[in-house]
Amino acid sequence: MADTKSGSGRHSAAGGSGNTVLSPLGQGPANLECKDFQEYLRTRQTPESLEKLYNYPPICLAVFRELPEIARQFIIRILFVDQPVPQAVVTSWGAQRCAKEQAEATSCLTALNVWRVTAIPGGLSAWELSPTFKKSVRQVLLGGGKPWPMTNTLDKDSKPRDIAFLDTYAMSRWRCVLHYMVGTGNRSGTDAEAISPDAVRILLHANLMKRDERDGITITRQGFQFLLLDTRAQVWHFMLQYLDTCEERGISLPECLSMLFQLTQFSTLGRDYSSEGMNNQMLTFLQHLREFGLVFQRKRKEGRFYPTRLALNVTSKEAAATASVAMDEEATQDCGYIVVETNYRVYAYTDSPLQVAVLGLFTELLYRFPNLVVGVLTRDSVRQALRGGITAEQIVSYLEQYAHPNMRMVESAIHSKSCLPPTVVDQIKLWELERNRFTYTEGVLYNQFLSHTDFVTLRDYAQSIHMLVWQNERTRTMVVQKNGHDDVKRYWKKYSKSGV
């Protein structure tokens, strides 16, 4: 009779190494997760609240653009159909060989409550667009209904602000937040004012910063990961966290979202908009946006504001990538300062303590000059960052994002995907893989078999149902996956009964 020992069996997949210490995976605070808009809607909203959101045309348009391509075509085709459309008919619109993609699109539409199942005479089930959604989308496309807020007519601004001004303004506001996070905001005189208690509350809520023992505020691991994101993703993550807290402040979420989308997706850079007719809550929201640099407003009381580039296309990465470069009047000069060489040296033309601090997370800094920092990517420095929970992907994307324009020139010359030297990218990824030599599987250990045949029978059975993790014939020991334990135990009981 064999003893079965239940417990968490550790197993080293690659064998080889003698190092079997459990990594702190899963023990430390969770990594930063960045949701896109669709995920946000799916996870945070109930069908009823979604329905409420669909009363706002800007939200509908934003949701529509987030849908998979096929889903968008389906919606457009039934937008002007007043009766429910039989499901079989909708299915026949897609090609057979893309059935899987079509199923995804269908389930996505259902999950977002854009359409729902109804029965039509004849016992068939049919799809029907949510009436609110349908009405709002039709309104966006063809007109009618009430104008959106903030589009009231304004007289000409006596001192219109140009795009370059808005860009510098927005970036300086946003850097203020980042500087605060790394604790350099108060010391450097350039970004004079510190950030408001409200912003601090959001940072705390988002787990980007935490209170330490001496009641000061320090940056968390997620906070460092946050710093490595590109500005667009930072703003989006930050806004999501803001939306979480907005109900507590007594600001209505649908109104907030609607305004946010109107600002971010459907407004024109360099145009002024009016805050006339907004209620007090929305004015507060506007003041918050102003603080983070998403809008520019000359005075608190002025009924005119400009959206900045920071706000534009914050929701979707792809759109932002092309929209910012495809803009007719090109003005993005904020970009790169980092040069990476094939010898792993990193030259950063910057004097900002924030950028130096971020760079210091994963490089070993060698020299500092007034406008230049030189560092080197070493195995130790990168591993230290990895241990801190930063991924190789994040390091690479940070370096890519802030690559010096000259590096980009090289990119277009050799048509490679990344502007960094391939060796460096590969090595960083290898350093990360180095750490992932172990996979952890929960399992149950079977040992002390009485005979060799018992062992072999049970092992072969476990193998045949693909539940065997590891076995050793000499010591008659085997490890079975935890969810296979019941099966194997049952088999063993049956076997031992019939055997005896």
Add this chain to the structure above:
Amino acid sequence: MEADQSASKEAESCIDLLVIVLDTNPSQHFVRQNPQNLTQILEAVIAFGNAHLMQKAQNKLAVVSCSHHATNFLYPLPRRQVELRQMDGQYEAFNLVEKTVKQQLGSILMNAPRLSAPCESLLAGSMSMALCYISRLQRNLAPGVKMHSRILVLTGSNECASQYMTFMNVFFTAQKLGITIDTCALDKTLSLLQQGCDITSGQFLKVTQLDGLLQYLLWVFLPAPQIRHKLVLPPPPKVDYRASCFCHRELIDIGYVCSVCLSVFCKYSPICTTCHTIFKNPGPLPIKGKKKKKTDKQM
């Protein structure tokens, strides 16, 4: 699977440009029947254009009008766009398209010379203008940004065989540049444009009822060519590949072809009118046949 996902991601990030060539010639059949029809078509085209813009934030639209005397851009306008404030629930960019197109077309129709007799539309010319516009945008793209372009022709005109050469040049240029040409014929089947759609693997659709025009447009022409294989669209019709002769501009089945410049003629002439080559052996067809046989024997 991963490759599929990255492909779809790429499709999401690239710019889709749609150029609509709208035939506004007053001698089209449906306009002569009832001038209101043109308004109806215009409404459908604007809604269709906006539906294209609605798909993705980075989609672009251009509308070109084509008449018997000129080709004009209805949208976008070269100078700074007019300041428009939202009047109703329509998204301001869509409103801008609608206002600009209507305003431009109105002023063009008011200033058009009077027609004494029905004339052909300059469709081929308008399409070349659309190609030029596309290629200019393509050239001005920032590095790393991809753009897919297509042209949609909406016309109720008759076959324009006299523009055969221009049409063919347009079709092959489009094919070379990877631009899809779609055609929505509102009156007759147009074999030349049908050829163009076939060459550039676009859709050709003849719509006989103007009432459901928008629904047809949204169904067949809204999906970008890159995703059309995922949807069920009307099967390609049998294409009439007749060429038009250079002497009388008529579509012919069998004709004479200049051995130097490949011009097509319906009647034999001793000198090619295109490249001025003089043909040495002006013999009727049967003699040619005999000669061929002789050479065969010699060999």
